[in-house]
Amino acid sequence: xxxxxxxxxxxxxxxxxxxxxxxxxxxxxxxxxxxxxxxxxxxxxxxxxxxxxxxxxxxxxxxxxxxxxxxxxxxxxxxxxxxxxxxxxxxxxxxxxxxxxxxxxxxxxxxxxxxxxxxxxxxxxxxxxxxxxxxxxxxxxxxxxxxxxxxxxxxxxxxxxxxxxxxxxxxxxxxxxxxxxxxxxxxxxxxxxxxxxxxxxxxxxxxxxxxxxxxxxxxxxxxxxxxxxxxxxxxxxxxxxxxxxxxxxxxxxxxxxxxxxxxxxxxxxxxxxxxxxxxxxxxxxxxxxxxxxxxxxxxxxxxxxxxxxxxxxxxxxxxxxxxxxxxxxxxxxxxxxxxxxxxxxxxxxxxxxxxxxxxxxxxxxxxxxxxxxxxxxxxxxxxxxxxxxxxxxxxxxxxxxxxxxxxxxxxxxxxxxxxxxxxxxxxxxxxxxxxxxxxxxxxxxxxxxxxxxxxxxxxxxxxxxxxxxxxxxxxxxxxxxxxxxxxxxxxxxxxxxxxxxxxxxxxxxxxxxxxxxxxxxxxxxxxxxxxxxxxxxxxxxxxxxxxxxxxxxxxxxxxxxx
Amino acid sequence: xxxxxxxxxxxxxxxxxxxxxxxxxxxxxxxxxxxxxxxxxxxxxxxxxxxxxxxxxxxxxxxxxxxxxxxxxxxxxxxxxxxxxxxxxxxxxxxxxxxxxxxxxxxxxxxxxxxxxxxxxxxxxxxxxxxxxxxxxxxxxxxxxxxx
Numbered sequence: 151x152x153x154x155x156x157x158x159x160x161x162x163x164x165x166x167x168x169x170x171x172x173x174x175x176x177x178x179x180x181x182x183x184x185x186x187x188x189x190x191x192x193x194x195x196x197x198x199x200x201x202x203x204x205x206x207x208x209x210x211x212x213x214x215x216x217x218x219x220x221x222x223x224x225x226x227x228x229x230x231x232x233x234x235x236x237x238x239x240x241x242x243x244x245x246x247x248x249x250x251x252x253x254x255x256x257x258x259x260x261x262x263x264x265x266x267x268x269x270x271x272x273x274x275x276x277x278x279x280x281x282x283x284x285x286x287x288x289x290x291x292x293x294x295x296x297x298x299x300x301x302x303x304x305x306x307x308x309x310x311x312x313x314x315x316x317x318x319x320x321x322x323x324x325x326x327x328x329x330x331x332x333x334x335x336x337x338x339x340x341x342x343x344x345x346x347x348x349x350x351x352x353x354x355x356x357x358x359x360x361x362x363x364x365x366x367x368x369x370x371x372x373x374x375x376x377x378x379x380x381x382x383x384x385x386x387x388x389x390x391x392x393x394x395x396x397x398x399x400x401x402x403x404x405x406x407x408x409x410x411x412x413x414x415x416x417x418x419x420x421x422x423x424x425x426x427x428x429x430x431x432x433x434x435x436x437x438x439x440x441x442x443x444x445x446x447x448x449x450x451x452x453x454x455x456x457x458x459x460x461x462x463x464x465x466x467x468x469x470x471x472x473x474x475x476x477x478x479x480x481x482x483x484x485x486x487x488x489x490x491x492x493x494x495x496x497x498x499x500x501x502x503x504x505x506x507x508x509x510x511x512x513x514x515x516x517x518x519x520x521x522x523x524x525x526x527x528x529x530x531x532x533x534x535x536x537x538x539x540x541x542x543x544x545x546x547x548x549x550x551x552x553x554x555x556x557x558x559x560x561x562x563x564x565x566x567x568x569x570x571x572x573x574x575x576x577x578x579x580x581x582x583x584x585x586x587x588x589x590x591x592x593x594x595x596x597x598x599x600x601x602x603x604x605x606x607x608x609x610x611x612x613x614x615x616x617x618x619x620x621x622x623x624x625x626x627x628x629x630x631x632x633x634x635x636x637x638x639x640x641x642x643x644x645x646x647x648x649x650x651x652x653x654x655x656x657x658x659x660x661x662x663x664x665x666x667x668x669x670x671x672x673x674x675x676x677x678x679x680x681x682x683x684x685x686x687x688x689x690x691x692x693x694x695x696x697x698x699x700x701x702x703x704x705x706x707x708x709x710x711x712x
Numbered sequence: 713x714x715x716x717x718x719x720x721x722x723x724x725x726x727x728x729x730x731x732x733x734x735x736x737x738x739x740x741x742x743x744x745x746x747x748x749x750x751x752x753x754x755x756x757x758x759x760x761x762x763x764x765x766x767x768x769x770x771x772x773x774x775x776x777x778x779x780x781x782x783x784x785x786x787x788x789x790x791x792x793x794x795x796x797x798x799x800x801x802x803x804x805x806x807x808x809x810x811x812x813x814x815x816x817x818x819x820x821x822x823x824x825x826x827x828x829x830x831x832x833x834x835x836x837x838x839x840x841x842x843x844x845x846x847x848x849x850x851x852x853x854x855x856x857x858x859x860x
Contacts, residue, residue, distance in 0.1 A: 500796035501724055504817035508730045511821050515737050542818045549796075 162466065166458045173454055178447065185443055189436060196432045201393060204408050204421065207345065209389040211353065212410035212419050215341050219301055219413060222258065225251060226318045226329050227299065235322040238264050238329065244275035260313065260332040267326040278309060290315050294328060301413055304335060304363045339365045342419065351423035355412065363417055377418050380409040395425065499549055507542035510535045565599040566607060568640050572631055575611040586626025587619060593633045597640050601710055606683045613676040614644040614703050621648025621701060639689065639706035651695040659693060716832035717741045717760055721751035721778065722767035722794060738825050747771065748778035755785050763831045767794040768802050776806055783810055788838055790831035
């Protein structure tokens, strides 16, 4: 039995686990697919929006920088176009022009200079003393000579400070000269520097050689990539912007970048940001979604486990009840069979017993006659005859009890007071004065009358009390009889502190002819009769027993329907 | 008072014979029959029978049917049904049909003697009442001072 329970428990666990797994699979797969798709769509959408925003920003900044450079170039071209060339060689005029430019554009223009074709600065306006400065060897000058206008890369030059030059070439009296201006690096650098997003998003400008054209910060050194690397590794998008990703060799961080060409493709404006930061909102959303999904899944699993556990519990209970009901049906069936058997045979048994008793009685009658009064063994014969009579009566009692199973209509159903019956039975039992046994009754006075047979209920109680007395034995003890009103039943509890019933016997005590009493003391029918009576009344009888602690019988008799 | 005159009807021959002898020892005049049909016949031939002890379960006509027939032959006869436990319902049923009492096998002879005595008394009282009633009827019909 215990093994069955363990096997059932294992089966239940396996069943619960399988059911939970199936439900999880069935519900989670679509949920995960939908969640995955939604998240994927959201990621794509977020990517597109982010890149679109960044592209727009880079494009605008590239335009701003190009505009800045073109405007400065146009400023110089306009100056050349609007002045007499001779005047420009006059330093005071040049100073005047510089003053006008600085008035209009602030410190963007640091100085102005006119350089002849040999690279000698013939005229100069600015803070430094660069009159007659020699630029013939300067790279920018060599490059500038080749073009009608020129914007140099950023370099340190004579002033050892980063700056760059814008120059416009003209011909005067058959000779080239060029108007040159040094552009304030800070003013230019600001255009790229103000493109900052978060902690890791910043912009810089590279020339074709891969040299930085903007100021660098120590804490955010961009990856060392050349101009061409950005173009070749990136994907070209709208407005000539290149988009790509790279890994920082130093710390392995993933970086996204967007690059736009500047200054007729001489420079490249690069915006870079750590991917983790650029997509932080998306990552946060993904984490939140993941956490919600996980918690949801966890809750579902817990709920499912709980629900299946409950279902299994209910099913097990239902199974137990069913099993109990089956056992009761079998029990009732057994009783019915015994009843039929008893009814069929009792008459046949009683007839021969009646003959035996009559014959014995006849011998007794004859013995009373005078001629037998002198017999040697008269007393012994009388004792034997008395014994035949006694045993005949015992047979009669046994068949009478057997017939209690078959008896159906000879009991009078009437309105009976359970408490009154208890009182009577306790009264009868007390009168028998069992040594050391106290019988107590605790009655619920609210119990209404029920429909039943007084003698049958008496029989139940007497049987149970007799059993309790046998269980207590000579050591003494107590028997408590309690009545209580329940929703559908009147409960009678007969409880003793006797020797108890072994677990192995508890399933069999209601079986007919099952007894643990000594031969001649019990016929094994008492509890079967109780069971039969209670069942016929539509009630229930249960036993709870522990060895050496005692036994409790709960009898539930149905209340009258109101 | 004269001894009761009874008839025992039961298919258990040994039982009936022994019981008859024991009753005779107790001053009860007894005749026996071993089935219902024989009982009926003997009743017709012994109009002065007072009590019949009749077994319920018998082959052929059973005790209940026999009771009805016996009552038809002699409405005043008192019948004590003899039964094993199995037919106790039948015994109760029999009492509803006019049986005086029932007794369950095996029984103490004194119990039966007691019941037979009571039944005989009842029968005799009944007979006495009828006789008185008939006398009254005769008196009322012909008057007390009519001489022929």
